[in-house]
Amino acid sequence: MNKEKRLAIFDRLAAAIPEPTTELNYSTPFELLIAVVLSAQATDKGVNKATAKLYPVANTPQAILELGEEGLKEYIKTIGLYNSKAANIIKLCRSLLEKHDGEVPQSREQLEALAGVGRKTANVILNTAFDQPTIAVDTHIFRVSNRTRIAPGKTVLEVEKKLEKWVPKQHKKDAHHLLILHGRYTCIARKPRCQSCVIADLCEYKDKTDS
Template identity: 65%
Template sequence: MNQQKRIEMLTRWRDANPHPTTELNFTSPFELLIAVLLSAQATDVSVNKAMAKMFPVANTPESVYALGVDGVKEFIKTIGLFNTKAVNVIKTCKMLIDQHNSEIPENRAALEALPGVGRKTANVVLNTAFGWPTIAVDTHIDRVSNRTKFAVGKNVDLVEKKLLKVVPAEFKVDVHHWLILHGRYTCIARKPRCGSCIVEDLCEFKDKVDE
C-alpha cells in the first residue's frame, strides 16, 4: 500500500471519530492499568462489568491490595484467567506502593516490570493515560493491518514497527484506537463488513464481502 492511501484512510477515520479512546471504563491511570491488565484474553465488556463492581469498593493500589488475592478473585471471577490475574493485580499494587509512591509510572521499563504487564499493556497505558504516540497491537490491529495491507507483518511486533514507521506524527496518538474499533465493528474476523466500510475503496484485501 502506498503512503497516499494510508493518509487518506487515516483522514477518513479521524473525520468519522476525531477523539477516539478505549472502550474500557476508567477514571484514573491506575484504573486504566488494572482494566487493561485484566482485559488480556477477555472482552472489554466483561472487564467493564467486573470493574463496575470493584472500583466503587477499591480503586487505588492500597485499597485493592487490602482486598487480597481472594478478594480480587471475587470481583473478577467472570473474567478469563482470573486466578492468575488476581495474583498479578495484587503483586502490581504492592510494587506501585513500594516503588512508585502508588503512582502509575510514565515509563515503559517501569510499567513492563509490573507483574502481568507486557509491552502491549504498557503501550495502552502510555498512550491512553499519558498521550504517548505508542501503538499497542492486539489481534484486531494485527488483522486489520495485514488484511488491508496498511502495515503488513508476520507478528504483532513487526506490525507495530511498521505502523510506527508509516503512520505520520499527526495520527500516531489516535491510530491505535481507530484500528481497534475498525477491527471490532467493521473489519471483523470471520466476515468483514466491507459494504459498510468507509475505507473499502482504499483497502487492498482481495476477498471483499458485500453486505
Template identity: 65%
Template sequence: MNKLKRREILTRLRDNDPHPTTELVFNSPFELLIAVLLSAQATDVSVNKATVGLFSQAPTPQAMLNLGVEGVKEHIKTIGLFNTKALNVIKTCQILVEQHQGLVPENREALEALPGVGRKTANVVLNTAFGWPTIAVDTHIFRVANRTNFAPGKNVDQVEQHLLKVVPAEFKVNCHHWFILHGRYTCIARKPRCGACLIEDLCEYREKTD
C-alpha cells in the same frame, strides 16, 4: 500500500471519530492499568462489568491491597484466567505502593516490570493515560493492518514497528484506537463488513465481501 492512500485512510477514520478512546471504563491511570491487565483474553464488556464493583471498593493500589487476592477474585471471577490475574493485580499494586508512591509510572521499563504487564499493556497505558504516540497491537489491529495491507507483518511486533514507521505523527496518538474499533465492528474476523466500510475503496484486501 503507498503513503497517500495511508494518509487518506487515517484522515477518513479521524473525520469519522475525531476523539477515539478505549472502551474500557476507568477514572484514573491506575484503573486503566488494572482494566487492561484484566482484559487479556477477555472482552472489554466483560472487564467493565467486573471492574464496576472492584473500582468502587478499590480505586487505589493500597485499597486494592487491602482487598487481598481473594477479595479481588470475588470481583473478577467472571473473567477468564481470574486466578492468575488476581495474583498479578495484587503483586502489581504492591510494587506501585513500595516503589512508585502508589502512582502508575509514566515509564515503559517500569510498567513492563509489573507482573502481567507486557509491551502491549504498557503501550495502552502510555497512550491512553499519558498521551504517548504508542501503538498497541492486539488481534484487531494485527488483522486490519495485514488485511488492508496498511502495515503488514508476520507478528504483532513487526506490525507495531511497521505502523510506527508509516503512520504520520499527527495520527499516531489515536491510530490504535481507530484500528481497534474498525477491527471490532467493521473489519471483523470471519466476514468483514466491506459493504459498510468507509475505507473499502482504499483497502487492498482481495477477498472483499458485499
C-alpha cells in the same frame, strides 16, 4: 501501499470516528491499568461489569492490597484467568507502592517491570492514560494492518514497528484506537463489512465482501 494512500485511510477513519478512545471504563491511570490487565483474553464489556463493582470498593493500590488476593477474586471471578490475574494485580499493587509511591509510571520499561504487564499493556497505558503516540497491537489491529496492507507483518512486533514508522504523524496518537474500533465493528474477523466501510476503495484486501 504508499504514504498518500495511508494518509487518506487515516484521514477517513479519523473523520468517521471523531473521538476514538478505549471502551474500558476508568477514571484514573491506575484504574485503566487494572482494567487492561484484566482485559487479556476477556471482553471489555466483561471487564467493565467487574470493575463497576470493584472500583467503588477498591480503586487504589493500597485498597486492593487490603482486599487481598482472595477478596479481589470475588470481584473478578467472572473474567477468564482470574486466578493468575488476581495474583499479578496484588504483586503489581505492591510494586507500585514500594517503587513508585503508588503512582502508575510513565515509561515503558517501568511498566513492563510490573507483574502481568507486557509490551501491549504498557503501550495502551502510555497512549491512553499519558497521551504518548504508542500503538499496542492486539488481534484487531494485527488483522486490520495485514488485511488492508497498511502495515503487513507476520508478528505483532513487526506490525507495531511498521505502524510506528508509517502512520502519518498527525494520526499517531489516535491510530491505536482508530484501528481497534475499525476492526471491532467494521473489519471484523469472519466477514468484514466492506459494503459499509469508509476505506473500502483504498483497502488492498483482495477478498472484499459484497454484503
